[in-house]
Amino acid sequence: MIILKSPEDLDRMAAAGAIHSRTMKLLAGKIREGVTTEELDQAAEKYIRSQGAVPSFKGYRGFPGSICASPNSMVVHGIPGPYELGRGDIISIDIGVTYDGWVADGAVTFPVGPITPIAQKLLDTTKASLFDAVEACQAGNRLGDVSNAVQRRVEGEGLSVVRSLVGHGIGRDMHEDPQVPNYGEPGRGPLLEPGMVLAVEPMVNAGRHMVRMGDDGWAIYSQDGSLAAHFEFTIAVTAEGPRILTPWHEEGVG
Numbered sequence: 001m002i003i004l005k006s007p008e009d010l011d012r013m014a015a016a017g018a019i020h021s022r023t024m025k026l027l028a029g030k031i032r033e034g035v036t037t038e039e040l041d042q043a044a045e046k047y048i049r050s051q052g053a054v055p056s057f058k059g060y061r062g063f064p065g066s067i068c069a070s071p072n073s074m075v076v077h078g079i080p081g082p083y084e085l086g087r088g089d090i091i092s093i094d095i096g097v098t099y100d101g102w103v104a105d106g107a108v109t110f111p112v113g114p115i116t117p118i119a120q121k122l123l124d125t126t127k128a129s130l131f132d133a134v135e136a137c138q139a140g141n142r143l144g145d146v147s148n149a150v151q152r153r154v155e156g157e158g159l160s161v162v163r164s165l166v167g168h169g170i171g172r173d174m175h176e177d178p179q180v181p182n183y184g185e186p187g188r189g190p191l192l193e194p195g196m197v198l199a200v201e202p203m204v205n206a207g208r209h210m211v212r213m214g215d216d217g218w219a220i221y222s223q224d225g226s227l228a229a230h231f232e233f234t235i236a237v238t239a240e241g242p243r244i245l246t247p248w249h250e251e252g253v254g
Ligand code: MG
Pocket: 105, 106, 167, 168, 199, 201, 232
């Protein structure tokens, strides 16, 4: 069941999203060679709590971190820890913020210093696919139009959409209906209506699409060891068009 949100609900979600975006900006300023993902996690948690909000991921199904930090071939769900960022790494940071009972979810993959041309292409394409998806979040479209927008961009650049992981509806719960695959056929699936809120999150491998789980039971890696990127917005469908509720790009991030 897809839960529609009122305009007032969307403003509350945007308040959570504003904290989210400022947290992303804070971490963007800390990402450099030698920083551990644990240090990023602690900075994020401290800031989120200072705003009267809660890091949504902490304790979710036992997840120990406040953020997910996933370097290089890790696609998503990295547990923050002693890993030190290295020159030329890419690092995907996923943050969930719960404020006043509403959840905002978003992710950015950052370069650590200069990166290879293929890594840059991966980041540019994954981010572009997310903005293509935003454009497709129009009332009257169907969910398949959003999914297809991501797939078309990514595969058009010779990269691979991870198929076994999906975006999701979001609201008072972090994961609501519907599931939002990053591949699909245009014109298919649920009708997009004003008040629908989607966490759209392209996960893209530079190599093939398959993934594997790491030994900790959380981390997901590209199966072939290729680099992976992850960009995510929480997006509301409104009568006036798509509204990005986690506007990290407006903070100069990503
Ligand atoms: Mg998400």
